[in-house]
Amino acid sequence: MHVMLQTLGSSIGKKLLMALTGFCFCGFLAVHLAGNLSVYGGPAFFNSYVEHLHSLGVLIHVAEIGLLALALVHVTTGILLFIGNLRARPVRYAVSRRSGGRTWGSATMPYTGFVILAFVIYHLIGFHFADHSTRTVFQIMTDAFASPGVALLYSAAVLLVGLHISHGFWSLFQTFGANHPAYMPVIEKIGMGFAVFVAVGFGSIPIYLWLS
Structure with missing residues (x-):
């Protein structure tokens, strides 16, 4: 121990x-997006999906507690690593740190993480903790995204999520030791594809509901 x-x-x-x-x-994110894409099936189809989730009862609460625990570990660990890196390199580089294979995703990883955290809190307040007694989830979404500012904010936020994933996906495999020239390029392409899928998938929904 x-x-x-x-x-x-x-x-x-x-x-x-x-x-x-x-x-x-x-x-x-993959499971959540698959469910959210049911919004394109219309109000009845989407609300049926939401009702199916609620019918799971205690399992949903267990999943929510698990996600909260994962978030606390991820955020806390990320902050500790960020502070540790700052202490290890207190003086900024005189040359661009994007040289040597660094990408926008890797260079902005800590900062997009902080923005995503703020966005998730905003999202939970606006949707998860919203009053569901008089409106369906579909109505809550359409009411929120009737504002072009909110719709564009959400779309911009999920683009940052995609940017975060574009580095994080292949980086996690590298951390687990899967850093081999034979298959790391494939993992990088899969990670980029997944990042685009998440960004476009989630980002298209607010725009679609705004324009509907």
Whole structure:
């Protein structure tokens, strides 16, 4: 137990936690997006999907608690790694840090993470904790995205989610040791494809409801 705690407290251990929780969130995003895309089937189809989720009862609450725990670990570990990196390199580089294979996704990883955290809190307040007694979830969505500002804000936010994933997806495989020239390029392409799928999938919904 002491060895395990010591490992998790190290830089490598924190990166493993980030990779594991990030992988779980990628799975959640895929499932969540698949469900949300049912909005294109119309109000009845989408509300039927929502009712099916609610019929799962306690399983939904268990999943929500699990997601909250994953978020706390991911965010806390990310902050600790960010602070550790700042302390290790207190002086800014004199040359561009984007050289040597760095991408926009890797260069902005901590900052997009903070923005995404703020966006998730905003999203939960506006949808999860909204009053569901007089309106269906579809109505809550259409009311929110009737404002072009809100629709564009959501679309911009999920673009940042895609940018975050574009680096995080292949990086988590690298952290787990899957860094091999034979298949890492394939993983990078899959990660980029998944990032585009998430960004376009989630980002299209607010625009669609705004224009409907």
